[in-house]
Amino acid sequence: MARPAQPWLVRITHWVNLFAFTIMAASGLRILVAYPHLGPRGDLYAWYPLQGVAPPEALTLGGWLAGARHWHFAFAWLFVANALVYVVYLFASGEWRRRLFSPRRDARNAWGTLLHDLRLRKEAPAAVGLYNGMQRLTYTGVLATAPLLVLSGLAMYKPVQLPRLAALLGGYDAARAIHLLVLAALALFTVVHVVQVLLHPRTLADLTVGRDERPEEAA
Amino acid sequence: MSVLTRRRFLAGGLRSAGLVALGGLACDGARPREGFLGLMERVNERFERATFDPDRLAPELPEGTETDLADFPAYKISKQFPLAPAGWALSVGGLVARPLTLSLADLQRLPRTRTRVRHHCVEGWTAVAAWDGVRLAEIARLAGADPRARYVEFRSFDSGYWSSWDLESALHPQTILAYGMNGEPLGPEHGAPLRLYAAVKLGYKMVKYLTEVSFLPVRSGGYWEDQGYEWYAGV
Numbered sequence: 352m353a354r355p356a357q358p359w360l361v362r363i364t365h366w367v368n369l370f371a372f373t374i375m376a377a378s379g380l381r382i383l384v385a386y387p388h389l390g391p392r393g394d395l396y397a398w399y400p401l402q403g404v405a406p407p408e409a410l411t412l413g414g415w416l417a418g419a420r421h422w423h424f425a426f427a428w429l430f431v432a433n434a435l436v437y438v439v440y441l442f443a444s445g446e447w448r449r450r451l452f453s454p455r456r457d458a459r460n461a462w463g464t465l466l467h468d469l470r471l472r473k474e475a476p477a478a479v480g481l482y483n484g485m486q487r488l489t490y491t492g493v494l495a496t497a498p499l500l501v502l503s504g505l506a507m508y509k510p511v512q513l514p515r516l517a518a519l520l521g522g523y524d525a526a527r528a529i530h531l532l533v534l535a536a537l538a539l540f541t542v543v544h545v546v547q548v549l550l551h552p553r554t555l556a557d558l559t560v561g562r563d564e565r566p567e568e569a570a
Numbered sequence: 571m572s573v574l575t576r577r578r579f580l581a582g583g584l585r586s587a588g589l590v591a592l593g594g595l596a597c598d599g600a601r602p603r604e605g606f607l608g609l610m611e612r613v614n615e616r617f618e619r620a621t622f623d624p625d626r627l628a629p630e631l632p633e634g635t636e637t638d639l640a641d642f643p644a645y646k647i648s649k650q651f652p653l654a655p656a657g658w659a660l661s662v663g664g665l666v667a668r669p670l671t672l673s674l675a676d677l678q679r680l681p682r683t684r685t686r687v688r689h690h691c692v693e694g695w696t697a698v699a700a701w702d703g704v705r706l707a708e709i710a711r712l713a714g715a716d717p718r719a720r721y722v723e724f725r726s727f728d729s730g731y732w733s734s735w736d737l738e739s740a741l742h743p744q745t746i747l748a749y750g751m752n753g754e755p756l757g758p759e760h761g762a763p764l765r766l767y768a769a770v771k772l773g774y775k776m777v778k779y780l781t782e783v784s785f786l787p788v789r790s791g792g793y794w795e796d797q798g799y800e801w802y803a804g805v
Contacts, residue, residue, distance in 0.1 A: 382694065383694070385692070385693035385694055386691070386693040386694035386695045388695070391637070391695065391696045391697060391698075392637050392641045392642060392643065392695050392696065392697040393637045393638045393640075393641030393642075393697065394637075412599070413599040414599040414600055415599065415600075415798075416692065416693065416799075417599075417602050417794075417797065417798040417799045417800075418598075418599025418600060418602050418607075418798065419599060420602075420692070420799075420800065421599065421602035421607040421608075421610070421611060421798070421800075422597065422599060422602075422607065424610065424611070424614050424800075425597070425606060425607050425609075425610030425611075425614075428610070428613070508805075509618075509621055509804070509805060510688070510690060510805055511626070511628045511769055511770055511804075511805045512621040512622060512623065512626065512770075512804070512805070513621065514626070514628075514629065522688075523688065523690065523696050524696055527694060
């Protein structure tokens with residue numbers, strides 16, 4: 352029996368995530384404007400190249416610090432709840448088998464796709480089921496990294512009341528740096544992701560109106 | 571799941587979805603205490619109160635970890651750093667058995683506490699200083715604060731800067747009325763002669779240039795809180 356390439360729960364949580372993540376990123380950048388440095392006062396991190404550089408206003412939401420904080424802490428719940436729905440579904444439905452990276456199935460394929468995308472190899476390896484190996488590696492990487500965003504955010508929100516979490520991440524200032532670095536990594540992913548979608552518009556139809564899986568995708 | 575519970579579940583879900591949709595229209599960063607953002611501030615305050623443990627102490631940092639005084643920001647509302655009026659004394663009042671008027675010398679005779687913890691500013695920076703003073707819990711005991719007073723209000727002579735707190739945070743052992751910083755008498759940049767200092771709140775809750783502490787049965791606002799910053803602001 353045909354099943355959808357992207358089940359409805361995946362489609363919904365994907366777009367809710369885009370909505371919530373955009374709000375979180377933009378309000379977070381407005382919060383950063385208030386102190387566009389990393390590291391404690393008098394001991395800024397030497398490795399951070401953008402000390403004192405505030406994010407451009409066009410990328411921010413909230414208008415001022417208090418407004419941005421309210422946006423951020425209001426929509427954090429939606430962001431987390433939506434992610435939890437997705438993760439529970441991913442494992443309960445068995446979808447993880449065709450979505451998450453498995454070295455045996457995907458490693459060689461991911462390497463071949465990378466070489467092809469870098470123009471080092473002519474032919475691209477065929478997708479194995481729903482995705483090719485590089486897609487699985489990237490999406491799994493995003494899923495593995497995103498919890499760090501939430502945990503570092505919590506550590507900054509409650510550095511005194513959640514002392515073990517804050518200590519695990521190296522304290523408030525380290526958590527703040529992690530929070531921004533993970534955002535940068537996910538923003539980079541999003542750029543590549545959008546370019547790939549533009550190159551393969553069929554995937555956009557899969558993720559909006561939905562479409563049954565083609566026979567060759569049944570992994 | 572029975573038909574009835576399913577129906578109730580669906581109705582509840584629809585009602586919540588409707589509220590979220592309506593609230594979503596009412597997200598205005600310029601008026602963050604209203605609409606959905608205001609509603610979520612109240613939800614978040616519950617979360618903050620639930621994570622607050624009155625017995626949990628912020629780590630006391632070792633000597634030598636203090637931020638250089640030049641790097642420790644000093645904020646004020648007045649144009650110049652305000653200076654204490656002649657004959658300054660702290661009033662302690664509200665729902666108390668014994669209203670008090672305490673001079674700096676009176677305060678310095680009370681049990682002295684030093685706390686050296688990380689300071690968290692709402693802007694995102696942190697810094698460290700060692701603060702000397704007397705626990706607010708000690709003041710509450712001396713004044714005989716009524717258990718019905720669930721809030722504490724702090725007033726200052728810095729152009730009317732003020733704030734108000736929940737009682738639990740005010741009575742935390744690392745919440746003090748400080749008259750010393752890094753082993754020196756408190757300077758006018760940091761709130762001389764007396765300021766509130768705490769490990770469990772963001773910096774804007776720690777009123778400098780104190781004049782008055784009132785134990786109140788109802789909560790009030792504050793200088794930044796009335797403009798839209800979170801009222802609870804725990805860390």
